[in-house]
Every structure is written in C-alpha cells, then in structure tokens.
Amino acid sequence: MPRMSSPQDSKVDFAQRRKTFLNEIGKGVAVFCSLPEFIRNNDVHYAYRQNSNLFYLTGFKESDAIGLFAPESDNAFQMFVHPKDKTKEMWEGFRLGPERAKAVLGANATGPSIPDTAFDEAFIAAMLTADKLYYRLGVEPNMDRRILGLLARAMRKLGRTGRPLWPILDPDEVLGEMRVIKSKAEIERLARAGEISAQAHQNAMRITKPGMYEFQIEAALFHAFRGNGAERLGYESIVASGPNACVLHYRENDRRMADGDLLLIDAGGEYEFYTADITRTFPVSGRYTDAQKDVYQAVLDAQKSCIKLARPGKTMREIHEHAIEVLTEKLRELKVLKGPTASLIKKKEFHPYYPHGTGHWLGMDVHDIGRYYQDTYDRPRKFQPGMCLTIEPGLYFGLDSKAPARFKGIGVRIEDDIVITPTGCKVLTSSVPKEIEEVEALCSEAG
Numbered sequence: 426m427p428r429m430s431s432p433q434d435s436k437v438d439f440a441q442r443r444k445t446f447l448n449e450i451g452k453g454v455a456v457f458c459s460l461p462e463f464i465r466n467n468d469v470h471y472a473y474r475q476n477s478n479l480f481y482l483t484g485f486k487e488s489d490a491i492g493l494f495a496p497e498s499d500n501a502f503q504m505f506v507h508p509k510d511k512t513k514e515m516w517e518g519f520r521l522g523p524e525r526a527k528a529v530l531g532a533n534a535t536g537p538s539i540p541d542t543a544f545d546e547a548f549i550a551a552m553l554t555a556d557k558l559y560y561r562l563g564v565e566p567n568m569d570r571r572i573l574g575l576l577a578r579a580m581r582k583l584g585r586t587g588r589p590l591w592p593i594l595d596p597d598e599v600l601g602e603m604r605v606i607k608s609k610a611e612i613e614r615l616a617r618a619g620e621i622s623a624q625a626h627q628n629a630m631r632i633t634k635p636g637m638y639e640f641q642i643e644a645a646l647f648h649a650f651r652g653n654g655a656e657r658l659g660y661e662s663i664v665a666s667g668p669n670a671c672v673l674h675y676r677e678n679d680r681r682m683a684d685g686d687l688l689l690i691d692a693g694g695e696y697e698f699y700t701a702d703i704t705r706t707f708p709v710s711g712r713y714t715d716a717q718k719d720v721y722q723a724v725l726d727a728q729k730s731c732i733k734l735a736r737p738g739k740t741m742r743e744i745h746e747h748a749i750e751v752l753t754e755k756l757r758e759l760k761v762l763k764g765p766t767a768s769l770i771k772k773k774e775f776h777p778y779y780p781h782g783t784g785h786w787l788g789m790d791v792h793d794i795g796r797y798y799q800d801t802y803d804r805p806r807k808f809q810p811g812m813c814l815t816i817e818p819g820l821y822f823g824l825d826s827k828a829p830a831r832f833k834g835i836g837v838r839i840e841d842d843i844v845i846t847p848t849g850c851k852v853l854t855s856s857v858p859k860e861i862e863e864v865e866a867l868c869s870e871a872g
C-alpha cells in the first residue's frame with residue numbers, strides 16, 4: 426500500500442518557478458486567472474480545481490484569483506485574491522485574504538479580487554512600461570472583455586505615442602516549455618499518483634465478477650484513489666465492459682458485466698495536482714478467451730516494444746509510428762488485414778482498429794501542456810530526461826467492424842506512465858500487472 430503522508434517528498438519551489446518565468450517574459454506582463462466557481466444548480470457548485478498554470482506558479486488553490494506578473498515593475502509578482510469575509514468563510518471555508526497572501530504566497534503586492542478594481546489599476550500601471558502581454562484569450566469571455574478594455578485604457582493613458590496596441594501572446598508558450606520537463610518534486614508526485622492508481626487498478630481486478638455493474642467498479646476505483654490520498658480524479662474514469670471498450674471515451678459506466686466479457690478500465694487519481702493515467706483490460710471472469718488473448722497479446726507486445734524505444738532523442742512520432750508498425754503486423758497475423766505491411770500502413774488500413782495516438786505528455790493535466798514539435802509540425806521534438814508521457818496502444822473491433830467474427834466486440838488498450846531518464850525511461854505504473862498469466866492470477870484472487 427502507498428504511504429499515507431508525504432514527509433519525504435521534495436518541496437515544490439514556487440519561488441524558483443516564478444523567477445524562471447519572470448526571466449523568460451522579459452519586458453512582458455503576464456496575467457493568469459482562475460476560473461470562477463461553476464454553478465451546478467441553484468447555489469450548489471461543481472468541485473473546484475485551480476487553473477494548472479496559476480497553481481504551478483503560486484501554489485494557490487482558491488477560486489477567482491488573478492496573478493499579475495510584471496518583471497519590469499517594482500511589484501514583479503502581484504496576487505489578487507478573495508477578500509476575507511466572515512459569513513462566506515463560515516459557509517464555504519477559509520480564505521487566505523489579500524493581507525496574508527503577501528507573506529504566504531511571497532507576493533510583492535496583493536489586493537482583493539472580484540468585484541474590486543484593484544487589479545485593473547495595477548494592470549494598467551504595469552502595461553505602461555511593458556512591450557507585450559501574455560494572456561490566454563478564449564478561455565473566459567468576461568475576463569477577455571475586461572483585459573481588452575483595460576488595454577484600451579492603458580493605451581489612452583500613454584497619450585499620442587503612435588505605437589500600436591501591445592501584442593498579446595499565449596503564456597502557454599512559456600509555461601509549456603517549463604512544465605514539459607518535470608523536476609524531481611514533480612516526478613515524485615507523478616510516481617505517487619501512479620502508485621495510488623496502480624493499487625486501485627489491482628483492486629479492481631480482484632473484485633470484478635460477472636453480474637456486477639461497471640459503476641460498482643468505478644466506485645471502488647474512486648474509493649481507492651481518495652482513500653489513499655489522491656485529491657480527486659485526474660479525469661472521469663472509463664469503466665467499459667464488453668463492446669463498450671470500443672467507445673474510446675465511454676462515460677456511462679452502467680452496463681452489467683457478463684461471463685466472458687473483457688473490462689477496459691482507463692482511470693487515474695490526481696495527487697497534489699499531478700495525475701496518473703492508466704489503462705488495463707482484463708477478463709471479468711478471470712480467464713481470457715482465445716480470441717481475447719490474441720488481441721491482448723498483440724497490444725501488449727506493441728506497448729512493451731514502444732516502452733523499450735522511449736529514451737532521450739526519440740520522439741512521440743517515432744513511438745507512434747512504431748506502434749502502428751507492430752499493430753499492423755499483428756493485424757496481418759490475426760488475419761484482420763491482408764497484404765504487405767508497408768502498403769497496409771501507407772493506406773492507413775489499421776486506422777479503423779487503431780484510431781488514436783500512442784501517447785501524450787502527462788503532468789498536472791492528463792493531456793499536459795507542451796509542444797510536441799519544435800517549430801513546425803514536420804519537426805517533432807526529441808525526448809529529454811524529465812519528460813513524462815503515456816504509452817497506450819490499443820486495438821478495437823466494434824460490433825459493426827469488418828473484423829473476423831471472433832474478434833467483434835473486443836476492445837483492448839494497455840497504458841502506462843513513463844518518465845524519460847538519461848539512459849532510457851522508467852515506468853511509474855508498473856505495479857499493476859499486464860502479462861496475461863499475472864493478470865489472470867490477480868483476477869482469480871479473492872476480492
């Protein structure tokens with residue numbers, strides 16, 4: 426079982442991150458906003474999670490916060506947060522408040538956020554000496570309008586300079602480069618998220634029996650994530666039995682499982698803002714059928730071969746092309762496809778059975794920030810030590826697919842999380858078995 430507390434974890438150094446970020450944006454000004462609470466119905470809210478970029482730079486978890494970064498100004502880092510409010514705090518919980526935010530968050534200046542104008546004045550002042558603005562347009566329309574209005578006001582304040590409006594750049598360009606390489610503290614959190622999630626998957630293998638509903642397994646996964654210290658899910662759990670496994674982002678989780686079904690689980694817990702992303706596909710009654718075994722082994726071979734390939738200098742595209750090569754060859758062996766492998770690949774004949782990518786960056790967001798290419802799409806970026814990603818090939822034979830009848834209704838995906846090391850890669854989610862005999866043994870243990 427994973428440890429319950431984390432005294433040995435390295436501390437996340439928010440101040441160092443801000444230093445790097447402020448250095449990167451030069452004479453620019455950057456604004457990060459957390460979204461307001463989202464109403465579910467009436468006065469009930471959806472669970473709140475801080476914007477990943479704002480958390481990455483500040484460690485602050487409350488809603489309606491604004492971080493203002495202006496390296497050229499006296500106040501390089503300013504935070505605007507909920508004001509203290511005794512009544513609100515009694516109903517909704519503790520608020521740090523602007524006064525304490527200064528010391529706790531290490532801000533040069535602070536002020537109340539919505540519905541105050543403290544941010545507006547600070548922003549205009551900062552823009553007067555800035556050469557560009559880093560702000561992500563298109564996420565929150567109200568904030569977009571507010572920022573554009575403030576830019577117009579700042580421009581008027583400058584008088585008749587003849588200069589054009591400040592260019593608005595996406596801060597993800599800068600944050601993406603910072604976040605795509607994980608620090609030791611981040612890798613520790615990803616490893617812990619991986620271990621908690623691996624335990625949850627192991628438990629699911631033990632308890633799943635014919636006659637149970639998918640949602641019962643979904644509930645057991647959540648119990649294991651949360652019970653071992655994960656704050657929340659990294660994404661909605663996919664618990665897809667039988668033909669549901671062929672629906673890539675299946676969400677209903679309400680089918681009753683039968684003897685002879687496979688169960689595909691794609692689920693991960695989020696630990697201190699870092700998520701795991703694991704998929705396993707196992708037999709509901711403990712034994713794979715021959716047809717299921719054929720498909721499963723094909724995907725497993727592809728997955729292990731891709732993991733072997735992952736090391737500094739390789740690219741996500743090379744991994745994906747390798748997965749396609751192995752899977753196409755397997756589809757030929759399984760008599761799903763006919764003809765020379767090279768031409769099957771060229772004509773994308775594999776695509777109905779393998780329609781998704783082989784991996785993605787993993788971090789604070791399950792599909793994490795960061796470019797997959799260098800400057801143009803034809804130049805994929807090379808792996809470097811500290812990059813974290815998933816390896817997740819699959820094969821899907823929907824009921825209406827053109828596959829031989831014995832494969833119809835079978836969907837298999839196997840996914841692990843890896844970190845690139847100087848000499849290769851390390852699998853962070855290896856404690857959940859994937860070899861056929863090991864999976865069958867675990868499925869047969871009393872749950």
Ligand SMILES: [Mn+2]
Nearest residue numbers: 702815817840
């Ligand atoms: Mn994934």
